[in-house]
Amino acid sequence: MVSTNPYNDFLKECQMALQNSIATLHLSIPAISFSLDAPPSPEFGELTSTISFEIGKKIKQQPRSLAKQIVSSIDVKDFPLMSAAKFAGTGYINFYANFAELSKITIDSTLALNDAYGHVQTEKPKNVIVEHTSANPISPINIGKARNPILGDALARILAARGHAVFRHFYIDDVGRQTAVVAYGYKKLGRPSLKEKPDHEIGLIYTLTSCIIEIIRLKLALEKQRNVSTEIKQKLQMQLEDWSSIAAELKGKHPRLFTELLEKISEDKDTENLINKLNQAYEAGEEEAKGLVREVCQLSLDGIKETLTNAEIFFDSWDWESEFTWNSDVTKTLKALKKTGYAFQEGPVLEFDADKVAEDYKLKHMLGIKDDHEIPSLTLTRADGTTLYTTRDIPYSLWKFRKADKVINVVGMEQKLPQQQLKLALWALGYANHAKNLTHFAHNLVTLPGYKMSSRRGRYITFDEVMKEAVKRAREEVEKRSPQLSKEEKERISRIVGIGALKYALIEVDPTKRVVFTWDRVINFERNSAPYIQYSYARSRSILRRVKETPKKFDYSLLTKPLEHDIIWELARYPEVFIISAENFKPNTIADHANLLADKFNSFYTAFPVIKAKPEALSEARLGLVKAVSIVLRNSLSLLGIIAPEKM
RNA sequence: GGGUCCGUAGCCUAGUCUGGAUAAGGCGCCGGCCUUCGGAGCCGGAGACCGGGGGUCCAAAUCCCCUCGGACCCGCCA
Structure with a gap:
């Protein structure tokens, strides 16, 4: 039997058990919630219910005695995935999974559904x-x-x-002022042919042009305020000083281009007006403006597309x-x-x-x-x-x-x-x-620590630069750890690992929280990172490569170690994690779960032999488990746009 | 001034929506493991009264109110 969501199968059984029991005992109260929670520790089973607290409050009875009654009216034989239901603490009802069955349904389903395992289809596709x-x-x-x-x-x-x-x-x-600004600067330079990556070069033209016209604008504004000594004047003065220091910085870095632009822009009387005119003309769709602005945007866009392609990010429509x-x-x-x-x-x-x-x-x-x-x-x-x-x-x-x-x-x-x-x-x-x-x-x-990046101020670290550095650092690691691989393989793996690390670092944190950039943070190859998960995947694949054929039938009851149960539980939970992630738009929960599974797998990996496990049936069962782990790790990573490498 | 988001060990984070049992990982620190299949690893240890104060509740990191700190927004920018 193949299940798309083994966790949910078990959950349903627990809920059914509770419902039946409560009906039999005539404990039903309105609007009762049969939701189940994860217990704090494995000793309390796989799922726990706090229903006795809820009922106890309404009918004025001790939760603990209610839990006791409920548990004793549950016959686990009615529920194939359940091994026990126990009461504990001040009134908790704990459900224990029957791992012989749960393992079977989970591993069978993972192997059968393979790439599709966990990715439960919505009933309302849109x-x-x-x-x-x-x-x-x-x-x-x-x-x-x-x-x-x-x-x-x-x-x-x-x-x-x-x-x-x-x-x-x-x-x-x-459309808008900023494209008019860069198009204006680009035109002043005589629509130069670009030598470097176009978005970088256009970006530089934008920064320089924007800075120069900002200073011109502020100087003009100050002149107008000449006769009045006001707060406004002081504020303008401060802004001018700020921009002047930016200008000095930019001039230091790009002396030739800065000077050229400054000279050419100074030829114009009213730059502000020219830029506004260009903006108006472009928005109105006048041919000349269209030709110019589109040319600059297209150049920039070509560079941006290249960046995104390098990151394996693709679009269906460019609007x-x-x-x-x-x-x-x-x-x-x-x-x-x-x-x-x-x-x-x-x-x-x-x-x-x-x-x-x-x-x-x-x-x-x-x-x-x-x-x-x-x-x-x-x-x-x-x-x-x-x-x-x-x-x-x-x-x-x-x-x-x-x-x-x-x-x-x-x-x-x-x-x-x-x-x-x-x-x-x-x-x-x-x-x-x-x-x-x-x-x-x-x-x-x-x-960045201390300040926000700004294109206008030319203060930014590009995505390209970070990817390049990530790949470089990954390459050093691959070189060190897998010298036997071919040059092409090393290069491919370095990209997968470096970019994977970067993506993971920006996905794993809750989207509403900011990430303060440090190189070591966004390029991390240790635990709690994409490379850690990728490494776990490569290890699982390495085991599987060594056996000719993974058997089709396993004796799952042989998987009795707590670590094995932990892994099976996480495999069973994956579809549920996926649904929550998809319904609530939370990619980071996938990242979290993949890391957890990798963690359990690595512990298992060092604790127990797989290929050489005895008896042979145990070895085979473990091979099934390893294969299932590899599938879920690969599926999780693929949802995050991260590739799972066979070797690294 | 008004608004939104964030505050969890020295540092980075999970858990907060949907309240439940000893608050979970990682980095760093201390001590172990060249255990068969890959050491980007594994095992163990120290380290947090969840910014602070009230309240609701059998039960609060989680809900409500107040307060402090940080980020962002309140533009004829995007």
Whole structure:
């Protein structure tokens, strides 16, 4: 018999036992919960119920005596996966698994389902769009932002394994001030042909241009304030000093390019105006602007794609933001928003009254916002008529919902407010359902000790750089530990291990917590890391390679050691862990479980022989166990976008 | 000023949604293991009253209130 979820089979038996028992004893109370917990220690069995506390409270009886009654009315013979039900402590009911049976069903199912084991299919498959990365096409992906593609990709893999039709979308944010800035700088340099990785070079042009025009802007602003000695003036002065020191730093690192850009930009009278004009022209879809901005973005994007490909992260769709302004979707959205009455003119700009929508439709509670908290309004258009990011995100979201039932935006948690405003805009437009099916998967960033990375300030460590270093360090290890492997094999393994370590480090921590970057933290080859799990997998495969054929039939009752039971329990639990991870969008629980399983397996590995175990039937049973472990480790890693190597 | 998130051994984290029995790992530290199949490993030890204070409950790291510390947001940036 093959089971997709052995843990759940056992759980169901325990619940059935409780239900029957409570019915027989006439202890039924309304709204009783039959949920079961993991006991704190193996001596208390595999699952535990606190139901006697609940009932005892209602009918005023001692939980312990209730537990005793319940347990004595359970006949374990009725439940094949159960070996015992005992009462303990002040009223706990503990269930013990019948490992002869549980082992059989778990290992048989794992071997039979193989790649599919654990990945329990949802009963309600949906079309799901996971939008992630969506890095601005003006600079390379830095390590601060790299958690986004890594988490987004893992989430997409998990949802696909759950049986959803998943589409991975990259939203190319090519509209807006920053692309105008970099395009302007690029044009000033005479559209140079690039020699290095394009996103790195474009990123540098962006940083330098942005810095130079910032200083020009601040100087002009200060001149205007010349006659008044105000706080504003002081603030401007401070900002100018800040940017000047950044400029000095940049000039030191890139003297030629900096000087060239400075000279060329100084030729222009009103840079600010030129950049605004370019932004307007691009958004309006004027040919010249289109040619220029698209050229820069495409170059940058080529580099970004290369980075993502190196990380084994792929997309189904690359969505240009500009398309939505050019095809009038944005215009239509603005018109529709005005019609709702929630858009209002404030001087030259158009605002969206997000708070009023929330009040009128009573959405604050649902959005987790306090009743008396006023949601700031969202600016929809600038004074010059151009639109803003969140404004354009509204038609883009509607477009996504024409293709999918569910949309997940993997976006940093600092964008919580705009994501809420977006939802409210959908609501106002009459798309309440879409708003409900829009999820902001919020995550925290990777920060450097002491400061946040910033493309504008040119302070960042690139994802490329970190991957390169990770592979380099992995290569040193492989060289040391497996000198017999071929050069090609070593290289392939170094990539798998190095990049695996990096991905794992950014996935294993709860997404809402930030990760402070240190090289040793993100490139870790010891316990509690991808390489540790990969190593465990390689060890399991190494055993399996040594035997000609794994037998089809095992005598599972021979697997009696506590460590063996621990492993089987974790194998049985894997489908449940997977479901929880998929339903709650928690990739880190997969990482956690894989590490736990690897841990148990390594202990088992040193404690007991497999191939040379006697009698032969025991050896065969252990081989089945090892094979099952290898399958679950490989399946878990694959959900995280990490490859399980045969050797390392 | 208003809001969101985070605070668990020297350090990094799990557990918090859905309250249950001695708070679980890793790094570092101390002491062991070249035990047959891979030492990126294994075994043992010391180390935390879960930021602080109240409250609810038979039971609180977990729920509620207050408070302190940190990060982020409140922009005609994204």
